[in-house]
Amino acid sequence: MVKAIVGANWGDEGKGKITDMFASEADIVVRFQGGANAGHTIINEHGRFALHLMPSGVCYDNVTCVIGNGVALDINKFCSELEDVKKAGVNPKLLVSDRAQILMPYHILLDTYEEERLGKNAFGSTKSGIAPFFSDKYAKIGIQCNELFDDEVLKAKLHNIVTLKNLILEHVYHKPLLDEDELYNTCMEYKKKIAPYICDTHAFIQDALKQGKNILLEGQLGTLKDPDFGIYPMVTSSSTLAGYGAVGAGIPPYLISEVVAVTKAYSSAVGAGEFVSEILDENEAQELRIHGGDKGEFGATTGRPRRVGWFDCVATRYGVECQGATKIAMTALDCLSYLDEIKVCTAYKIGDDITKDFPNTSLLKKAKPVFTTLKGWHCNIKGIRNFSELPREAQEYVEFIEKELGHKINMVSNGPEREAIIYR
Secondary structure (H helix, E strand, O other), X not given: OEEEEEXXXXXXXXXXXHHHHHHHHOOEEEEOOEOOOOOEEEEXXXXXXXXXXXXXXXXXXXXXXXXXXXXXXXXHHHHHHHHHHHXXXXXXXXXXXXXXXXXXHHHHHHXXXXXXXXXXXXXXXXXXXXXXXXXXXXOOOOOEHHHHHOHHHHHXXXXXHHHHHHHHHHHHHOOOOOOHHHHHHHHHHHHHHHHHHEEOHHHXXXXXXXXXXXXXXXXXXXXXXXXXXOOOOOOOOOOOOHHHHHHHHOOOHHHEEEEEEEEEOOEEEOOOOOOOOEOOOHHHHHHHHHHOOOOOOEOOOOOOEOEEEOEEHHHHHHHHHHHOOOEEEEEOHHHHOOOOEEEEEEEEEEOOEEEXXXXXXHHHOOOEEEEEEEEOOOOOOOOOOOHHHOOHHHHHHHHHHHHHHOXXXXXXXXXXXXOOEEEO
């Protein structure tokens, strides 16, 4: 069985916890896209981990964790993160696709320089090199892991890359130029570091499928950061949809039998872009940030305060539909327990029109939220494991959203720990 765990919103939905939870029944967990520019936080008996490249199954001895061909592989961050995980007493089984492409130091430089050039029009990048990496991948000048082991191919590719990049560095950004020999030496360091993990993961996964193994596909960010269906151009640079799991992991699409879309009981986002239900009052927003999650609403990668807002039914319904969700998990319901009243965005007003359909970005810029206010439960709900035992107001909040979405909410999380989950 193949199951995909993906985000329904802007990312930061709590996918790490849900993947960690399902990984107990999995044989393989595959990270299928994205890079080290966003993190998944998991909390279990081994401790608290903010994972950026490691799949969220690293804490299980029975699980093989795979970095798929669709991932932007920052080898230094991969090794650093693996070291941190091992310090906690965890020794994961890890495989890295020989077709995965390597995020190079110049990708980070170019990301930084471009944000600097754009100034107030910057994308709010984490400056992890993701956009330049994927630009190179589709311009066919990226470096695949397997090419580290072919000197002739690697040197020819580096020569071409340095020629192109130095023109940009000199004439667009007016920054220091790249050195071909230095980059080659860096690649040799990468080769040494990554060699123990490199594998033909396509063959490995095909064998696993034939053996009937359980496979989890783990995505980064969420629907609204997808380059095709998200709030373009304030999106990431690889597809965040479950459908891309087939490509980014090398699995036939018809074998993905279950798609779990994760959404949070309120909204949050890192970086710029349209966010209709955002709480604009800074005091109100900061209070929700502080109550959010086990360490508040601050980015696992950047530490930046996340933008927060009320639950957006319009965006989430769209997110769930784009993912093709067969199940929905709602996280962080406990974080709203301090509120007497809770707003829910049920529609958008664009000009004189009211709509429940999520529009393209040019219309989204003009959208205003239409809110419904619900009564809060104002008590601690952590530790509750049966939906019927939640305060009536908490049940009504979930049921109201469920009705607006037109999709059943199958799981409700009421704490950051792996076992803090209510199945419905």
